[in-house]
Amino acid sequence: MAVSDPAQPPHETGETRRDFLYLAAGVLGAYGVGAAIWPLIDQMNPAADVLAVATIEVDIAPIVVGQAITVKWQGKPVFIRHRTQEEIDAARKVDPKELPDPQPDEMRAPKPEWLIVVGVCTHLGCIPLGQKPTDPHGEYNGWFCPCHGSHYDTAGRIRKGPAPKNLPVPKYEFVTDTMVRIG
Amino acid sequence: MRPAYFDHPIAKWIEYRLPVFSFLEHELYEYPTPKNLSYWWNFGSLAGIMLVVMIATGVVLAMHYVPHVDLAFDSIERIMRDVNYGWLLRYLHMNGGSVFFLVVYIHLFRGLYYGSFKYPRELLWMLGLVILLLMMATAFMGYVLPWGQMSFWAATVITNLFSAIPWVGDAIVTWLWGGFAVDQPTLGRFYSLHYLLPFVIVGVVGMHLMALHQHGSGNPLGVDVRKDKGDTIPFHPYYTVKDLFGTGVLFIFYFALVFFWPNLLGETINYVPANPLQTPAHIVPEWYFLPYYAILRSITFDIWFIPAKLIGVTLMFGSLLILFLLPWLDSSKVRSAKFRPIYKQFFWVFLLDAIVLGWVGGQPAEGIYVVIGQVATLFYFSYFFVIIPLIAKYEKPRPLPESISTPVLKEMA
Numbered sequence: 072m073a074v075s076d077p078a079q080p081p082h083e084t085g086e087t088r089r090d091f092l093y094l095a096a097g098v099l100g101a102y103g104v105g106a107a108i109w110p111l112i113d114q115m116n117p118a119a120d121v122l123a124v125a126t127i128e129v130d131i132a133p134i135v136v137g138q139a140i141t142v143k144w145q146g147k148p149v150f151i152r153h154r155t156q157e158e159i160d161a162a163r164k165v166d167p168k169e170l171p172d173p174q175p176d177e178m179r180a181p182k183p184e185w186l187i188v189v190g191v192c193t194h195l196g197c198i199p200l201g202q203k204p205t206d207p208h209g210e211y212n213g214w215f216c217p218c219h220g221s222h223y224d225t226a227g228r229i230r231k232g233p234a235p236k237n238l239p240v241p242k243y244e245f246v247t248d249t250m251v252r253i254g
Numbered sequence: 255m256r257p258a259y260f261d262h263p264i265a266k267w268i269e270y271r272l273p274v275f276s277f278l279e280h281e282l283y284e285y286p287t288p289k290n291l292s293y294w295w296n297f298g299s300l301a302g303i304m305l306v307v308m309i310a311t312g313v314v315l316a317m318h319y320v321p322h323v324d325l326a327f328d329s330i331e332r333i334m335r336d337v338n339y340g341w342l343l344r345y346l347h348m349n350g351g352s353v354f355f356l357v358v359y360i361h362l363f364r365g366l367y368y369g370s371f372k373y374p375r376e377l378l379w380m381l382g383l384v385i386l387l388l389m390m391a392t393a394f395m396g397y398v399l400p401w402g403q404m405s406f407w408a409a410t411v412i413t414n415l416f417s418a419i420p421w422v423g424d425a426i427v428t429w430l431w432g433g434f435a436v437d438q439p440t441l442g443r444f445y446s447l448h449y450l451l452p453f454v455i456v457g458v459v460g461m462h463l464m465a466l467h468q469h470g471s472g473n474p475l476g477v478d479v480r481k482d483k484g485d486t487i488p489f490h491p492y493y494t495v496k497d498l499f500g501t502g503v504l505f506i507f508y509f510a511l512v513f514f515w516p517n518l519l520g521e522t523i524n525y526v527p528a529n530p531l532q533t534p535a536h537i538v539p540e541w542y543f544l545p546y547y548a549i550l551r552s553i554t555f556d557i558w559f560i561p562a563k564l565i566g567v568t569l570m571f572g573s574l575l576i577l578f579l580l581p582w583l584d585s586s587k588v589r590s591a592k593f594r595p596i597y598k599q600f601f602w603v604f605l606l607d608a609i610v611l612g613w614v615g616g617q618p619a620e621g622i623y624v625v626i627g628q629v630a631t632l633f634y635f636s637y638f639f640v641i642i643p644l645i646a647k648y649e650k651p652r653p654l655p656e657s658i659s660t661p662v663l664k665e666m667a
Contacts, residue, residue: 115429115430115432115443116428116429118432146434146435146436146437148531195411195415195563196411196413197533216533217536217537218411218537218619220619233566235562
């Protein structure tokens, strides 16, 4: 497009160099506003000190068979359950394909007697009951969330109720046979 | 008409620089108001008064409250026991929230019954809904501040609603929390926003009033006012006096709550300090959130590939957002339900439905309550998407009077 006089717009297309300048200035302006707003938004994400406190070590030697303990990790409860043979069998005999969130027990508990899950209901974040012998354990002998009635089995998998997912398994490793590092 | 005080030298000096007197004169005295407004028209000004009460008590409470997870609960107890009149200010603020919502809900249902959302007041209606949404956010964050058990778990459950958003849900929740659970960063930002939002509400109320004064108040007959037929009277003194009387009646009710039953509408368990490792057996929101909570919980099944949680959350927010569409869903030109025999009946069914939803929201999510909640939710959405459009299309409204005064004058003659 040959433009001889910038003040006179070419009649064929109706576009001028001024239109281009408007567009370019607008894009740059939008980018600048976005860059200025981003720190205001990102400051709400977890701060460095919050991210730093991300692993804990737990001594699991005192937990007897059939007992469960709750430890706090990243502000959330983590359930560590020393499962009985019946609980392991109950979790392993189910066909994972029939579950709402299919996962075999072998994947969730590589050491079958130890189940370690984040004790936060995947529906809306309540703490399910079932850590104490006197608690309700739900219809599948695992955990029961009192808020909206989700039932979890002995592998912490969702079996019934509004929760969409299994209780998440955090990243963990056995440092020794009786010491586990979570996170 | 130009009042005498305009000629006072000081008034003249100010008026020349800042036209505040002519503004007040125009909006209060000359502002023509329909002469047949019933007591249902008191609730707008009552809501304004409650907003002022909430800001006044809130600002002074903020002088004593400490937004820290280890100190927040104790600072509230200190306000209750040690601060001069602290108990009064806190109970006024606590119950003021409930009274504010009650007044606003009556104001909203008044609008539904008398068709206040219709042409040319669509934006007035939508600004009111924006105020309601802001009030809800403010009330929710205020409820978290005492850091009791219900505070903490309300914060957890409500922020977790956003995890239902596909793909980015978890990142959004972490962002809202500022960590991996509701904790100190969450409390800090909630406190900041709880202080900010009321002033945003003040701004939107200003626009709500601008939109109101553009076309003036509606009225129980829903017909446009005719100044030539003597349909209007000045706002002051007629409605200033009536609003003042209404305020007196409301405050009798409000202060009865504050002085005799200050904890009636609260949850006892919120006097237990927050414990992130233990959820209370029965979580319920404050009464003014119960209907939405019931809608959220009513979806217990997946639809196709969409998980139940996402549908529940969508419907809960949708139950409010749908009100923004109401001016277009209801295409009937007749505003007042007085002249709409079918709409009038369904209005009362809808009100009943909202109350049933509120009741279900306070019950445990099991057995028959789930079924009732599902039926009530179905009706709620059918009302807007099916019933209202159909009524607007097929209902034969009764004849409208020519003006507010005409039928009265005919009877007298």
